[in-house]
Amino acid sequence: MDTLPGLLESKGLLNLHAFRRWIESLEPSVYAHTPYYEKWAYSMTNMLMERGVFTQQELDAKLGLLEEKITETFKPGDKVFVRHENYSTRWRKPHLRTPGYIFTKSGIIERVCGYYSNPETAAFNTPSIPCPLYRVRFLQIDVWEHYPGSPTDTIDIEITHHWLSLQDESVKIVNRPQENSKEPSKHTHEEHSHVHSDLSKVEQKAIDAEGEESPFQYLAKKLLELIIEKNILTIPEITKKIELLDKVTEEPIGKLLVVHAWTNPEFRKIILQNPAEAGTLLGLQVPKNIIAVENTDLVHNVIVCTLCSCYPKYLLGRSPAWYKSRSYRARTVYEPRRVLLEFGTVIPDNVSIRVHDSTAEMRYIVIPKRPAGTEGWTVDELKKLVTRDSMIGVSEAISHIIKKE
DSSP states (O other), rough: SSEEEEEEHHHTTOOHHHHHHHHHOOHHHHHHHHEEEHHHHHHHHHHHHHHHHHHHHHHHHTTOSSSSOOOOOOTTTTTEEEOOOGGGGGOOOOOOOOOGTTOOOOOOOOOEEEEOHHHHHTTTTOOOEEEEEEEEEEEHHHOOOOOOOOOOEEEEEEEGGGEEEEOOOOOOOOOOOOOOOOOOOOOOOOGGGGGOOOHHHHHHHHHHOOOOHHHHHHHHHHHHHHHTTSSSSOOOHHHHHHHHHHHHHHHHHHHHHHHHHHHHHHHHHHHHHHHHHHHHHHOOOOOEEEEEEEOOOSSEEEEETTTOOOOOOOHHHHHHHHHHSHHHHHHHHHHHHHHHHHTTTTOOSEEEEEEEEEEOOOOOEEEEHHHHHHHHOOOOHHHHTOHHHHHHHHHOOOOOOOOOO
């Protein structure tokens, strides 16, 4: 998923601002509890449909949402259960025609009202097979926990066939930790420790912790299949991009830029004025939208993106999870010293902290202060002192590595 936006943009199929518009169109409750890359899947899906790359019906077919002919119907007197909202369609804002308060409640079929099209699929211009509409009668005391009326009071609701079952088949929803919107949680040291486990073990641990596949994960999988089937992107193209990102992650070119800024005063002047030109001097491709800022004895720079977590992965490697978190994005702009302290970075009172709120148009790299006592060190030795976190500004360059003679 990390590779698709860039590849689609290179094909002229993705506009960064439209990409964000679709993410922002998510309902607040869904947005708040949807992981970062799953929002991307939602956005890319809508953007490609908006551009006519594929149709709603093609996507619904891929997701298995096209209606099948109804072979079994209910009859008056049958006890039925109302399913929970169909979370398989939560990648888009649904058009629901069944009241939410009746989800998971049981009632009795009072009558068959006739056959009608499904309004929830028709709302998206998807062909709808006529399906039965039932009047279902519920006891009020079964619907409302503290109903004040008579135990024999009832409520009748017309409900289409696909909402009902003879068994309780309510969709189980994956529980996700909810972030406190009033007071975002703090970082833990493990989030930004410089000690890393074996990558394969870390990835497997993450997979094991994921649990049941979410609707947006399912959407991402089917979106990728559709993109390949439509020959929008090929597997070799995607693989090549993944390999490039992996290479950048292993050895970010930002480290080399920092070291040359430390060791070459002329290069330092150039990179602070024009990072792209500085990159050319080293045979590196540095985008023109990069700004380099330097930490000094009087100023400490730290980077954040409050709008969407913009980040120059081509310079610093893959962005860390904490950089994308609401906690970091919300708190860094108003309590930077406290945030830095949680990373173990203590900034003296006489040093000003300069927060840079990045945008889509410009990206940043911090040139950290060179650790004392490293005079005469080679480029490879100095590169070991430069970390991703120090190029974001949440930490200093490593100063405790002992040079091997």
